[in-house]
Amino acid sequence: MSLTEKISQIIESKRSLFTSVSDQIWEFAETRFEEFHSADLLCQTLISEGFSVTRGVAGLETGFIGSFGKGSPIIAILGEFDALAGLSQQAGSKSFNPVSVNGNGHGCGHNLLGVGALSAAIAVKEYLEENQLAGTVRYYGCPAEESGYGKTFMARDGLFKDVDVAFSWHPATVNAVMNSTSNAVIHADFKFFGRSAHAGAAPHLGRSALDAVELMNVGVNYMREHMVDEARIHYAVTNTGGLAPNVVQSEAEVTYLIRAPKPDQVRDLFERVVDCARGAALMTQTKMEFNIQGSCHNLIPNLTLEKVMQQHMQEFGFPSLTDSSIDFAQAMYATLTEEEKQSAAVAVGKDMARRLAERPIADYIVPFSGKVSFMSGSTDVADVSWNVPTAQCVTSTWAFGTPFHTWQVVAQGKEEYAHDAMLLAGKAIACTAISAIENPDLIESAKRELTETLDGETYESLIPLELVPPKMMLANK
Template sequence: MNDRQELWSKIDGAKQRLIELSDRVWGMPEVCYTELRSAAEHKAELLHQGFRVKEGLAGIPTSLVGEIGESGPVIAFLGEYDALPGLSQEAGIAEHKPVEAGGHGHGCGHNLLGSGAMLAAVGLAAFLKEKGITARVRYYGCPAEEGGAAKAFMVREGAFDDVDVAISWHPYSFWEVAPPLSLANTRADFIFKGRASHAAATPHLGRSALDAVELMSVGVNYMREHMPSDARVHSAILDAGGIAPNVVQANARVRYSIRAMELQDMLELVQRVHKIAQGAALMTETSVEMKIVSAVSNTLGNKPLEQALYNAMDELGVPSFDDGDRAFARKIQDTLSDADIAAVYRAIGMPATDEPLATFLTPQDTNRKPLIGSTDIGDVSWVVPTVQVHAPTVAIGTPFHTWQVVTQGKMPAAHKAMVHAAKAMAATGLAAITDPILMESAKAALSEQTARTPYVSPLNADVMPPLDMSKG
């Protein structure tokens, strides 16, 4: 048995407790910055496993870090545990059936993500202790990835300053090294204030904040023709000014998400959107305030770590799914459209198959057409060499942020993929510790990228974690 196999046996020995942790967190879905019970569950498990635990990083009550080891290189495994609003769903059924009407649900699989990352940390720490290898293993419990940018705040406050390598993963349809692609993103609220009046008797005395919101939307839509084709701007009205049409709306609030492939392009778009808001206020004789809610950077890749991770994933092979796993996955696929399934194959640049679950490791050199969102791990990747696994926790084609992800979140197939992801992450961490050339190459790759464009946090110093953002 070689070192990797011994390491993986440690993970197999610890996996049941972490699968149970994942299932408990699935059953207590908590959204951005409200993850009190989920964080407490993670803390309790870290303590049980012998980690020293520190809470409240960057002033965020639901963040934490656990560490084993006194000296040596620091390998960090990054976990998450926030859920999404409105995605309540029973587990293990192929039909939409909420547990609680309007309730939350783990529609991005973060119950698995946090537990899988912790499993990697637990397994690696146990292996290092047995072999007498000097290193520090950390598990970072990171809340509020879904729009709250917790990691970006943690980076700004120095939580990763002494980390040598950061490793994470995410649920997905396929088994692959996650492409280092994400959009830089700012969420900003535009708060308009006008003057109330009787909409029939004295409309000329009113100044409508809602009119300003609507005119801002028109302006942003005209801007779309003149912004980079891979940029994205979308919005949600948080306060339309009331429910009475006979009252001119004196207050209105709209939240914009402004994204671009590069951080600087995103920052420029934010300023353009702000100018449009100011123009809407000018046209309606209202006032406007822009308030940054959160912001994240795009993700930087790291070729040396990606190759090391690929090697580990290749040796592992895909998870061993059984007939029961495949049968349920087919039932889930029956709820999807052909376009859903075709989209994920286009994303990885591979021809479609009839398999309901992943059967191969995606090659690194395919002609991808990736489906790109935003994530706060982007900011970590600017200050620490970072790499991520994609593991097949769902039926091929399952769109994320849907009830279909929630219902698969406690299934045996998801558990198998989570354990596989932990093994790949732990093996990559071990390689970084035991291979000085890999560690040096990973750091050099990051230094080369940031020498050209140094990291600047997208969060100004006066922007604090939006701990109440889930209240609207």
């Protein structure tokens, strides 16, 4: 029996377990640092499958590590399970239909992500056990990827120092091995404090914190002409200081995400944003304070591991699709705007886009390209990739063209094809991990590549040492 056949057999024998855990996490839909039920379910599943579990790692209440085996090599498999606020949606619905108004929803598929990674870890564990192989497999339960950067806290605290190689994946609309880098990011809050007054009777006695927020935003917007093309800066006003226009706002707050391709570039941009905030405070005679909420580095790809993962993905292929799956995917595709459809078509080419418009689930494996691509978003997997060779794949959990962070993603979170794609990712990761365990030269080659790519740079977390993850247990109770 080949490796792919063996791993497929192991994972398929536990399909009902994996789909049940994924669907339960979909129901929990817990956001950053509050994933208590999701984390507990994953921990209990790991324990029942023979893993030892350490909870509360790196100060993260919902962070944990499940471990099995002894000695080297040490394989890390990364799992996520956080949802997004404001994306509540009925599963299986063909139109926007929230379960609860402004409720949470798995709009990035992390209910699938965490369990696909779980299936890989369990498959590697069973393979090690059955073949009496030395080595350790660890499942890293990583909270708050969407906003909070759980893996960055783990990396800062050295939890990957003894790991040899790491693997992850992400839900998507195609099946492919990732070979890309990304933007680094710093997330920070800026608070302004002024003086309230009657805006009609005595405005001269007031100092508007909201004016300071507006002036800061204007200053940052003027920066956009003078930064590298790949950089991104986004903001949201999180506290306007009240709802009464006849009261000068004594406090106001804005939160910022600052992105750039390299850590030193994002640090420089962040300092310029801070200067804009200082200038706004001076102009309005208010006081300003800022706090970094989180950050992550840019992603470092590893061609050595990616080639092996690609080979295994091709051997598996995508599972056969049922008529009901195709019908539902067509309904999802029909909800997209023409602009969204055209954007998706550009990514796959005209011929493939025409095919997928008729049958909108990508049931093929994208050929591997040795050319490194760039994604303008960010991921805290990046901080792992600076410390250990890391490979990732994506699989077709959603209909072609489905935009990330939308109700359509949530609606598809329990579909049969989503489960199939989730387990395809688990199988590909498990096979790649076992290939690394059985081939020490592969691990050494991956480590050499990482050293060469970094070219003398070393990892230094962008999160300040004094920043600790928030404690949410009391709020949860």
